Amino acid sequence: MDTNFERRRIMQMLAAASAAAAVPIGTIAAAADGAAPKKPTGKPIVLGLTISTTAAAGVADHADHMNGSLLAQEEINANGGILGRPLELRPVDVDLLSAESCQASIRKLVDLKVHAISSPFLFVPIPAMDASANYKCPYVNGNTQRAATDMVAKHPEKYNHIFQMDPSEVFYGETFPVFLESLADSGNWKPKNNKVHIVQEQIAYCQTISRACQEALKKSRFELAKVTDIQYPVQDWGSVIRDIKKTGAGTVMMDHWVAAEYAAFCKQFRANPLKGTLIYLQYGPSQPEFLELTGKAAEGFVWSTMLGVYADKKGQAFRDKYQKRFPGKTMGLCYTGGGYDIAYMMAQAWNAVGNPDDFKAVNDYIRKTAFRGVCGWSYMNNPRQEARHFPLGTDSIESGMSQLYFQIQDGKNKIIYPPQLKEADFRLTPWM
Structure with missing residues (x-):
């Protein structure tokens, strides 16, 4: 694999995402009365992302997460946005193997005043969690690490805004x-x-x-x-x-x-x-x-x-849309769905709460409300605030992520x- 080419491609993608809300793709879905949804207007609702372009490994996973997020953003904005406002993505670079870089990337997103953070995985997640502890915007990740979710359970007040949308390793x-x-x-x-x-x-x-x-x-x-x-x-x-x-x-x-x-x-x-x-x-x-x-x-x-796109009706529809949106690319089956699901999870929460600036209410909603994505169910209403595992965490595939x-x-x-x-x-x- 040409690593330098791959990193240049991701950097171009990040720049495009940062510049403006993406142009809707495909046919705009019709509203209930048959009319097309109104184009979202006003101040964007901003979803920050930690996306690695510089680490020695993991770049492909992070590119998958970015692609899934872009696809969700385009669909959401094509269907009227969130509360009538456009969804904007703000990615920042991170070396997922460096504690200092992980912490600095979250601090940068806090400085940007994002409404939520979406992250694939960081190998040193706790310093990143600490960098978000005072800001308290929802921080939804696919870290897949029990050491991090144990910290959430041990210090619930400090980390009550941290959610791991998949089960642990x-x-x-x-x-x-x-x-x-x-x-x-x-x-x-x-x-x-x-x-x-x-x-x-x-x-x-x-x-x-x-x-x-x-x-x-x-x-x-x-x-x-x-x-x-x-x-x-x-x-x-x-x-x-x-x-x-x-x-x-x-x-x-x-x-x-x-x-x-x-x-x-x-x-x-x-x-x-x-x-x-x-x-x-x-x-x-x-x-x-x-x-x-x-x-x-x-x-x-x-x-x-632990986090993968199902091959059921919902999962297959996503696979088809993804391949159409990113033709000619081998589709990863993990963080493509993870990025997509986190964006829609946040859209669901923001629409339900009605105010993306009310971090406490949004965090409470995410904690208490199960979300069904293309990767299965995220039930995070537990001390660790990590998704329930199927089959060991629950014997029902409809109440856990398989x-x-x-x-x-x-x-x-x-x-x-x-x-x-x-x-x-x-x-x-x-x-x-």
Whole structure:
């Protein structure tokens, strides 16, 4: 991938979003009396965004979030805006790996007097949360980090304006044995043994997932075989693949997150695979460059995301609109929907409250009111103010956000779990 080109493209997109409210696309929806909605006028309602163009990794996720936000903005303004006023996006650059940059980006949005903040994810979220603590505008994010939501629960007065619209990363670990048992029970996969080999990266996010998985395995029919450490950036996967083959586990959890490095792993593994072993890649393949970089070598790998666009009627309609709006681009299935949903979540709250400057009332509304987006339900009326997880946080898919497991089949990402949202059955991989 040409990283410099990708960053230039995002910078052009950010400049266009900052300059003015976007031009409506498509046909303007008709009002109830058959007339087109009035063009929004007056002082814009401003949604600030933290969008990385400079970090060593994560730029593609942030570009997805920006694209989803732009699509929502265009639709909202085409349908009369919010309270008759236009929605404006104000993105600021952030290095999502730097505590100082994360904090500075939020301070800049506070200085801009935005009405709310929309953020995909920051790897050091608590300094960013602190930078917003006095301003108190709604700050809705997809950080997927329990350390951050634990802070919200511990200090409710300070952080009562912070909302994580998806469940936390602990569920990646806790759900993994549940997924394996469901897959084995389906008859579509017969594990060659019940051992699980975890290959873990060293950032706190991946370490939390690994620990949660190790604890969950103790309560399942599967067992831990080994834990292998890796360090970002991974230059060569050869030693890791040799370790995987020597250990011989029936399942390998690759607890990493960088799409380009996953692509290198998949190509090297396919050239020298451990036959019969299920390989699971945590989250990273959601980034659009994974399929572009991996090509045919991606076939058969399994991955999951805590925040993902459903393939139901609502989710498919969004996918179609997104592809029409951004033709020729591989669509990421995570933060495209996250950015889109946060914009509509805020529009719903502002319309209901009637005053976007009343931060307390808007925060109370978001906390108490469930939102159904293209990524499922965000129920955040709990001490952590994070979305309820399906299936571990609730047994009803209509009262939680479902973690989605995908398998790459015929070059496309297909949902294989949970059964309620399944697009396809699991296929035996080429090396099986």
